[in-house]
Amino acid sequence: MNRAPSVFLVDDDRDLRKAMQQTLELAGFAVSPFPSAAEALAKLDPGFEGVVVSDIRMPGMDGLAFFRRIAELDADLPVILVTGHGDIPMAVQAIQDGVYDFIAKPFAADRLVQSARRAEEKRRLVMENRALRQAAEAASESLPLIGQTPVMERLRQTLRHIADTDVDVLVAGETGSGKEVVATLLHQWSRRRSGNFVALNCGALPETVIESELFGHEPGAFTGAVKKRIGRIEHASGGTLFLDEIEAMPPATQVKMLRVLEAREITPLGTNIVRPVDIRVVAAAKIDLGDPAERGEFREDLYYRLNVVTLSIPPLRERREDIPLLFSHFLKRASERFGREVPEISAMVRDHLMTHGWPGNVRELSHFAERVALGVEANPGKSAAPPVPSNGTLPERLERYEADILKEALTAHRGDVRETLQALGIPRKTFYDKLQRHGINRADYGRGAEES
Ligand SMILES: Nc1ncnc2c1ncn2[C@@H]1O[C@H](COP(=O)(O)OP(=O)(O)OP(=O)(O)O)[C@@H](O)[C@H]1O
Ligand SMILES: [Mg+2]
Numbered sequence: 001m002n003r004a005p006s007v008f009l010v011d012d013d014r015d016l017r018k019a020m021q022q023t024l025e026l027a028g029f030a031v032s033p034f035p036s037a038a039e040a041l042a043k044l045d046p047g048f049e050g051v052v053v054s055d056i057r058m059p060g061m062d063g064l065a066f067f068r069r070i071a072e073l074d075a076d077l078p079v080i081l082v083t084g085h086g087d088i089p090m091a092v093q094a095i096q097d098g099v100y101d102f103i104a105k106p107f108a109a110d111r112l113v114q115s116a117r118r119a120e121e122k123r124r125l126v127m128e129n130r131a132l133r134q135a136a137e138a139a140s141e142s143l144p145l146i147g148q149t150p151v152m153e154r155l156r157q158t159l160r161h162i163a164d165t166d167v168d169v170l171v172a173g174e175t176g177s178g179k180e181v182v183a184t185l186l187h188q189w190s191r192r193r194s195g196n197f198v199a200l201n202c203g204a205l206p207e208t209v210i211e212s213e214l215f216g217h218e219p220g221a222f223t224g225a226v227k228k229r230i231g232r233i234e235h236a237s238g239g240t241l242f243l244d245e246i247e248a249m250p251p252a253t254q255v256k257m258l259r260v261l262e263a264r265e266i267t268p269l270g271t272n273i274v275r276p277v278d279i280r281v282v283a284a285a286k287i288d289l290g291d292p293a294e295r296g297e298f299r300e301d302l303y304y305r306l307n308v309v310t311l312s313i314p315p316l317r318e319r320r321e322d323i324p325l326l327f328s329h330f331l332k333r334a335s336e337r338f339g340r341e342v343p344e345i346s347a348m349v350r351d352h353l354m355t356h357g358w359p360g361n362v363r364e365l366s367h368f369a370e371r372v373a374l375g376v377e378a379n380p381g382k383s384a385a386p387p388v389p390s391n392g393t394l395p396e397r398l399e400r401y402e403a404d405i406l407k408e409a410l411t412a413h414r415g416d417v418r419e420t421l422q423a424l425g426i427p428r429k430t431f432y433d434k435l436q437r438h439g440i441n442r443a444d445y446g447r448g449a450e451e452s
Helices: 014-026 037-043 063-073 088-097 109-142 150-163 179-188 207-215 251-263 300-306 320-338 347-355 361-374 394-412 417-424 428-438
Strands: 006-010 030-034 051-055 079-083 101-104 169-172 197-201 240-244 280-285 309-312
Touching: 006 014, 006 037, 014 030, 014 051, 014 109, 030 037, 037 051, 037 063, 051 063, 051 109, 063 079, 063 088, 079 088, 079 109, 088 101, 101 109, 109 320, 150 179, 150 309, 169 179, 179 197, 179 240, 179 280, 197 207, 207 251, 251 300, 320 347, 320 361, 394 417, 394 428, 417 428
Parallel strands: 006 030, 006 051, 051 079, 079 101, 169 280, 169 309, 197 240, 240 280
Antiparallel strands: none
16 A cells, blocks of 8 residues: 555646656656547546546547546546636536546646646555455455464464364453354354354353253252243253353353263252263353453363363454455445445544553444444544533542533443443442442443342
């Protein structure tokens, strides 16, 4: 992409052509000179990455006819017309028809250079947008796991290699980085795809429920167990068991799970029955379970049992080159869903894409794309800071400001606690204490039911 910007230069007057060529070349353009529009047209293709500068009055095809032919070829290709006859009405008409700029001779060298530079910049953005769109289309057709960075290419390759083996897999990565996508692919790319993909979030269920969910139970196994229940592990037999947030699995359950992994059999609660199960386990963790400090209560033996293969998904900030591709994919998808035109990517949005830290990773990026598709994110970055209250005592003003920031963050993350906490960078307890103090009800901010 770092080639010199190019200009197709057309003028029948040899001296003027030479002079303009020199001016443009001095300014860093690669110039292709032509004595006639027809000759230039023969060499021009729709994907041309540069701009066209042409005289108007020429024998044969004149500049305006030339412009119309170019517009048929590629309506986004900027054309700058030069004329020796200060013909104002024609200039006005030409600009209305879509000519990029109209320059009257004699002109200062700088006038031509500035115009060519601006046109070239515009052309580059158009071509970038096109390339992104094409790449996203190609990616979304064939791949649910988008990414062209070497780490993502490698990840996909590893997935293909191990998908059809029965090896248990630990998937590690921050929130929103794509752990569930990876788990789903492991299932879909294996012969187990005809079986069930059963997901269990170990962090979302109370300790008392999780074991009966996993192992099932017989009637009367515990108070409230009226009917027999087939556990998720059995349900996943022949397919894949996805244990999400494995780090949150209660210690007592970890012991039982370890046994399941080793013996490939289960005993439903309240029974002595032992049933064989044919499962492949994919576990997901947000923390590095290999690090004893992070592992906390998580059993080392279970970690080693799960760690036969670990797939680490790097956070988005460590593979920033994937951001444009992912973003245009999500933008297109969201626009389709909302029945809108895919909006052009503004400089502000582009800037936000490249500078934001994306703590919520791909999920945060996809939510951002939805807001851009809806046109409610015209000014990213700025919206994060509510106006500072200007009256009251300092403590009062700080209180109100804090409440505003909390509301703002909840709004931005549609009530998702995990994302809001991450954005605010405060502990969960502090967060809930503050909500209570300010009388803010999280459920007012969207899908609040995810956590209790
Ligand atoms: N590489 C990717 N290509 C396309 N979409 C992706 C990719 N990675 C993640 N996503 C999308 O981002 C969202 C979050 O991904 P996913 O649910 O897999 O994250 P996660 O790591 O399981 O997050 P959490 O830890 O919060 O559960 C999903 O909508 C998913 O489809
Ligand atoms: Mg997940």
